[in-house]
Amino acid sequence: MNTNGIGVLLVGGGVLGVMVWLLHKLGRALATIAEVLAAAAVVFIALWSAVKLLVWLGKQVFQRWRTSLGVVALVAWWQWLGWLSLTITAGSVGAVLLAWRLLDLVSFDRCCGRFLRAWWLRWFTYARKLPGWLHACGLSISDGTVPVEVTVNLVGRRRKAVSRTAGGTAVQVPKVLGVKSGPSWDEVRVRLVPGQKPEDFDDAARALAVARKVTRCQVRELEPNVVSLDFQRRDLLTAPVDCAELPDLAAVDGVDLRRVFAGRTEYGQDWRLPLTGPGAHMLVAGATGAGKNSVMWCPLMSAASAIRAGTVRVSGIDPKGMELAYGRGIFARYGVTGKEAIEVLDDLLDGLESRKREFAGHTRNVPISTEHPLEVLEFDEIGALTKYTDRKTREAIVERVAILTTQGRALGYTVRGYVQEPTKDTVPVRELFPRRVCLRVTSKTHVGMVLGDGAYERGAWANRIEESAAGVGYIWGEGIREPLRVRAGWVPDETVKALETYVTNGGAQVVDLATRRGPEGVAA
Numbered sequence: 001m002n003t004n005g006i007g008v009l010l011v012g013g014g015v016l017g018v019m020v021w022l023l024h025k026l027g028r029a030l031a032t033i034a035e036v037l038a039a040a041a042v043v044f045i046a047l048w049s050a051v052k053l054l055v056w057l058g059k060q061v062f063q064r065w066r067t068s069l070g071v072v073a074l075v076a077w078w079q080w081l082g083w084l085s086l087t088i089t090a091g092s093v094g095a096v097l098l099a100w101r102l103l104d105l106v107s108f109d110r111c112c113g114r115f116l117r118a119w120w121l122r123w124f125t126y127a128r129k130l131p132g133w134l135h136a137c138g139l140s141i142s143d144g145t146v147p148v149e150v151t152v153n154l155v156g157r158r159r160k161a162v163s164r165t166a167g168g169t170a171v172q173v174p175k176v177l178g179v180k181s182g183p184s185w186d187e188v189r190v191r192l193v194p195g196q197k198p199e200d201f202d203d204a205a206r207a208l209a210v211a212r213k214v215t216r217c218q219v220r221e222l223e224p225n226v227v228s229l230d231f232q233r234r235d236l237l238t239a240p241v242d243c244a245e246l247p248d249l250a251a252v253d254g255v256d257l258r259r260v261f262a263g264r265t266e267y268g269q270d271w272r273l274p275l276t277g278p279g280a281h282m283l284v285a286g287a288t289g290a291g292k293n294s295v296m297w298c299p300l301m302s303a304a305s306a307i308r309a310g311t312v313r314v315s316g317i318d319p320k321g322m323e324l325a326y327g328r329g330i331f332a333r334y335g336v337t338g339k340e341a342i343e344v345l346d347d348l349l350d351g352l353e354s355r356k357r358e359f360a361g362h363t364r365n366v367p368i369s370t371e372h373p374l375e376v377l378e379f380d381e382i383g384a385l386t387k388y389t390d391r392k393t394r395e396a397i398v399e400r401v402a403i404l405t406t407q408g409r410a411l412g413y414t415v416r417g418y419v420q421e422p423t424k425d426t427v428p429v430r431e432l433f434p435r436r437v438c439l440r441v442t443s444k445t446h447v448g449m450v451l452g453d454g455a456y457e458r459g460a461w462a463n464r465i466e467e468s469a470a471g472v473g474y475i476w477g478e479g480i481r482e483p484l485r486v487r488a489g490w491v492p493d494e495t496v497k498a499l500e501t502y503v504t505n506g507g508a509q510v511v512d513l514a515t516r517r518g519p520e521g522v523a524a
């Protein structure tokens with residue numbers, strides 16, 4: 001090798017050494033930058049997660065403020081006052097609630113039980129399980145925004161360029177907004193996700209009921225994107241309810257006419273109705289076959305001994321001439337046609353006027369006695385004579401019923417009307433009946449007409465009562481804060497006959513409408 005070759009070799013070696021040195025420096029610099037970037041990324045991700053966690057926690061605390069406050073209060077109590085006082089207080093509160101529940105189930109459930117149950121069901125049943133049920137029933141939407149994983153294969157023998165697979169199965173499920181729990185039904189409000197419509201839930205109602213392990217689930221549209229899934233948790237009114245038995249003929253104990261047995265409530269307790277006093281005038285609405293007559297007969301069965309003793313006198317107007325005619329002997333006055341109905345009403349009004357004259361200035365409420373019995377008018381198919389008859393008869397009847405309902409309470413007169421179509425047009429005096437019962441009706445609008453505005457929204461779903469559940473209905477108002485489902489006691493035909501025999505053997509007081517002279521000596 002000559003001098004030139006050696007020189008080139010030395011220069012080349014020097015250049016290579018410098019390059020290696022430069023690359024070494026560059027690598028270290030890049031490694032430092034990468035380390036700094038990685039550390040920054042870790043800090044940023046940690047901070048971002050912490051902020052997200054804080055925002056989520058804040059949202060939870062804000063949205064679930066009752067639960068949050070409760071937890072904070074419990075923890076604070078535990079910290080400052082100790083676990084012993086907390087346990088004793090919790091035990092005492094539990095004991096008080098239990099005693100309240102045992103003593104008065106209805107008021108306990110209204111004021112406290114249903115809120116506790118709703119809270120429990122929301123967090124431990126519906127929030128946990130409903131998303132799964134909805135998904136299983138096809139009520140979820142596959143998220144179109146799921147990132148798609150793309151695999152590029154450039155080295156395979158057949159050079160299949162690109163394959164796509166959807167990554168995971170992310171889905172959107174309707175969100176539970178709230179839970180309300182009544183004695184028989186749970187109402188679960190859910191917000192639909194885009195791509196769903198309330199009708200989808202209607203179609204899946206049966207499957208949802210099966211998933212919840214209940215017999216019925218119904219769907220109500222509350223807003224365009226919010227539905228209520230109503231699950232019937234239990235039904236204590238599936239079997240017919242027996243009416244009261246006729247008392248022993250020798251029995252002398254009286255009947256509390258302010259609380260006669262009428263059937264059962266959905267709590268499984270007695271449903272009692274007043275035949276006298278505030279709220280005694282009652283309108284019962286129900287489609288044909290809904291069981292209106294059991295609401296009529298059952299309280300009469302319960303008041304049988306008072307009818308027999310003559311402290312209650314029952315009059316009947318029966319445009320069909322069938323239902324009341326079956327127990328004709330029970331009714332002191334009885335009318336079928338419009339003319340006869342007016343006679344019955346006139347006679348009652350005469351008695352009313354006579355009591356007014358006798359008691360005015362002496363007492364504010366006429367005491368019920370055999371001399372001045374409680375006059376109960378049972379007006380079946382009231383619409384037949386307040387709408388579907390000639391104008392003169394119609395007006396006369398409406399006027400007389402209005403006087404009896406507005407003035408009768410203190411004077412010992414009670415009117416109980418039964419109607420199939422509860423429109424104002426059919427029963428112009430509808431608002432004069434302070435107590436209403438809504439049995440199965442054919443339309444949702446009828447519920448509001450009978451029970452008042454908001455009754456349907458608050459759960460009086462009388463249009464959903466099955467045809468097989470005759471005698472089941474809802475009551476609301478007059479001291480009842482939430483619509484209450486009830487079933488009237490069933491009075492079979494032979495029992496009506498037994499009641500008639502029981503009452504007439506004791507000497508039922510039949511008022512002779514021809515001479516308009518009854519036991520009170522009211523002359524025409």
Ligand SMILES: Nc1ncnc2c1ncn2[C@@H]1O[C@H](COP(=O)(O)OP(=O)(O)OP(=O)(O)O)[C@@H](O)[C@H]1O
Nearest residue numbers: 240287288289290291292293294470471488489490
């Ligand atoms: N409380 C009840 N429990 C069980 N079944 C009942 C009850 N009330 C009525 N039913 C059943 O429903 C049928 C119809 O009842 P009901 O005659 O009282 O209906 P309605 O409302 O008066 O009908 P319509 O207006 O057509 O006379 C009865 O024959 C009976 O079989």
